[in-house]
Amino acid sequence: MNFSEVFKQTNQLCKVSPDGKYLATCVQYRLVVRDVSTLQILQLYTCLDQVSHMEWSSDSLFILCAMYNRGLVQVWSLEQPDWHCKIDEGSIGLVSSRWSPDGRHILNTTEFHLRVTVWSLCTKAVSYIKYPKACQKGIDFSRDGRYMALAERRDCKDYVCVFVCDDWHLLRHFETETQDLAGLEWSPNGCVLAVWDSCLEYKVLLYSLDGRLLSTYSAYEWSLGVKSVSWSPSSQFLAIGSYDEKVRILNHITWKKITQFEHPAIIDNTKATVYKEAEKRPGVGSDEMPLHNITMGATLFNTQSKYEICPLPVQIPVVKPDPDRASPKIGISVLAFSSDSRYLATKNDNMATAVWVWDMQKMSLEAVLEQTSAVRCFQWDPLRPRLALCAGNTKLYLWSPGGCVSVQVPTEGGFQVQSLNWHCSGDSLILLGKEQLCLCYMDTDQEDNCSPDKNM
């Protein structure tokens, strides 16, 4: 595993182009485009204000920089550096901005969600979409880029609008049976739209592409409901994480629950492996090479860590949330399927230091990773069943079915990894700190520091 040097970035804005060749980062009001393999700066653009959001177009030719404070969007071209485009929303303000799947239209959501403006870069034409809903996830594009689903709120009722991205023609407009629609998501095959209600009511509705209601699922009443929803990449499963610390899996044929995964505080009676991170404290007063230690500098303060396999039963530390606050820190907030749909990684906000990995073939718990600090972010490798996670410290953790490894990020001055992103080829990782970023290049063969086979 090789680590690149550390570069500056602001606002966690650092994205790899969809074709995997370029890396764009925002530093204050500048946009820096580098080559991914050599990390040399290819282009440098200057925006008018500090960039709030940055996005690549789908063909990797253009980059969108949105400045929400000023209500401006600037688009830069990679091929022609002197091509410029500036979209000014005027006094109506800007809350979010994104590309359309064809890379030629920009959708701006105005302040107070008054409307969504669709700007065409081909014709400079403008279209408006009225009454968009301000919710957790109100707009979703299907994976093939043909359709867009948008949540609408009109006369205190929720509707879903399905647009054809080709010419923004409204294909379907139907009412949903939700009290307060919180989000919608297309299935990866683009034929089913999952719509879920706010946390006050547990309700997940499944609509077909042509607007028919296929099924409704509600696990229980009254208690706080759905927190997160995720489709498996094969579209076979829909995973629903809720505030009762359980994940329920629906199957795509009958849309009924096939299993539920629970997250108990005491893990017992399971064939899963529990990896616990243990810190190896370096002997500060040791006789061997004290000079070496001092010259290592930052490593004196960065403790090495390794994973140990704990025998069952294992107790996971639980933090009880404040019951009076809204949106309590309890329940399954993050769900992620691996690219082959074989594994599902979940995180329970109650047990913020643990990541649970479930095997979808056996429908059982595969592994639990317990860290020393709260897990910030985890993401699956786009090609292999390999999970990378970070916990806000200077280490990077990798899990694969063969084992688990903890890698120290070798930077000076302590680089705290806040979030990470895989490169689309699965060969490298982009680690983002507060103000810095670093690239990690993987070896083609994995190293397994801690493997369940060794200890069995």
Added chain:
Amino acid sequence: MGEWWTTETSMENYEISSISHVTMSPSRRNNLVSMYSFPLSKSSYSVISAFCTEDNIPQCISYINQELASLGLSSTCIEAISPGDTGLSTVPALNAMYELLQIHRRSMCNLEELEREQLRKSSTLEHIQMSNTRLKDQLELSIREKSGLHETERQLQLKIKTLQSCLKTEKDEVQKLQSVIASRASQYSHDAKRKEREAVKLKERLSQLLIDRKDKKLAIDVLNCLGRADGKRRHWKTTKATSSHEDEMYKSLLSDYEASQRSLMLENAELKKVLQQMKKEMMHILSPRQPSTRGATADDSQEQADLDGEAKGGDASRESLDQYCEHAREQLTNSIRQQWRKLRNHVERLDSQGTSQNQLESNKEVIPRETHEDEMERMRCEVQQCREFIHAQQQLLQQQLNTSFDDETAALLNDCYTLEEKERLKEEWRLFEEQKRNFERERKNFTEAAIRLGREKKAFEEDRASWLKNQFLNMTPFTHRRRYSSSDGQSALSISNGKIPGLACFQTKILATLCMNILPRQFLSLRFGNTEVASFAYLHPL
């Protein structure tokens, strides 16, 4: 009493003792004795009259004095009036009699008292006994009552416990619902606050806009319009376009459904195949029992009949039925269930038979056991063979290792090997040297031949060229002119150019073409000048 009469004539002591026995026996028989006191006294009177006769008066007197003394009446003594006289002094006798009467009366009173006491006591005893039994009965009753009450108390306690647990669950549920309500309320209030804040912001912005009135128009400023991503032109929005969108949408939906249906059908077919196979195997397992079970029960043969019937009638017709027919599916699952039940019964029976009758050599047990044992034998042989093989290999390996450590033979062997190799190498070197020499020789020959060839070729070419030139010159009409050209080889071209420039040029050109056609290129390029000069040298002297 008859006895006493008989004994009265015996000695005085015996009479005295018998009398004292009569009067002083303090036993319970006194009751009886006292009842019969009067007749007894009468009889005793007759005994007393027999006690004292005229003969033994003084003895009697002395005896009676003794008795009186013993009774404590020492004051009164009976005396005889005179010795030898049969009369008694009356006063002491009467006193004594009076004392005795008194004593008697006292004792009678005592006796009465005692009897009365006894009666009273017996009645109280009876009373107490009765009350005792009554109390015992009462006690039993109360004990029974108590146990009954205990029982009811226990039941009530149980009821209390269940009610308490119900109450606890209810309380828990109430608490849970309360917490749910609280969280919902906090969520609602949070949402409401958020909406209020947004409304406030809206109002502010609206007021700001109304005040400012400087509406910044929204605009896009693009250097140049981009082409579409797929390079096509933009289409007009027509109804045809909208219907085509609909068509596309339905097409994609349909294809998705078809794909899923296909996969489901495949899965279905697989599962059906598996079920059929399972059924066949189960039938196979159950059927070989038929020729071997002599002592089998009646229902076994019944099962066999069923199986046969099924096997014959079932499969063929079923295969021909539509695979997706509901009826066929049901039939298959039912038959599988039936077979499974039979198999299970069979296995259970085997188990029970195995545990109860271990010695029973029924055929169906022998065959599997035999085959089992055969298998075991075979495997043992195999294992033995493998072991031997491994052992042999080990030995060989050991041998080899051992021989390598034996210095003399090892060295010798090594020597032999290296000698052999040396010999071989020498041989090969020799061959190689020979071949090299041959090759050198050949190469030399070849080069010499090539040089010779080159020279010969050159000569030949020269000859040819001269011949051709002669031929040509004989053909041309300008033969006489050439005689005037100078013999100076160097200026041949210039002179010929000067005088007959066209001809010379023409000639050189023809020659050149001829040469080029005839001579090989290399020779031409190498020796162009030479041939020309040579040819001109040949040309001009002519």
